[in-house]
Amino acid sequence: xxxxxxxxxxxxxxxxxxxxxxxxxxxxxxxxxxxxxxxxxxxxxxxxxxxxxxxxxxxxxxxxxxxxxxxxxxxxx
Numbered sequence: 001x002x003x004x005x006x007x008x009x010x011x012x013x014x015x016x017x018x019x020x021x022x023x024x025x026x027x028x029x030x031x032x033x034x035x036x037x038x039x040x041x042x043x044x045x046x047x048x049x050x051x052x053x054x055x056x057x058x059x060x061x062x063x064x065x066x067x068x069x070x071x072x073x074x075x076x077x
Contacts, residue, residue: 008061015068028075035071042067 019035022028046063 006061008065011065012061012068015065015072019068019071022072022075035068038071038074039064039067042070 023035042063043060046060047058050058
């Protein structure tokens with residue numbers, strides 16, 4: 001029997017561990033894109049625009065993946 005776990009959970013775990021590893025152990029600077037601003041901003045914008053177009057439910061997995069990816073992308077020089 002095959003497990004039906006959403007693969008986005010693995011992607012979220014991997015991206016979150018990379019963000020934490022970079023911030024805590026590699027001492028990446030958070031000057032331009034602090035995760036505590038980027039992540040809530042992406043989630044809240046997805047929620048607000050979802051409501052604006054009439055979506056009944058809010059699924060945070062995709063905007064969380066996007067926000068974690070942005071946190072990694074905006075740290076590059």
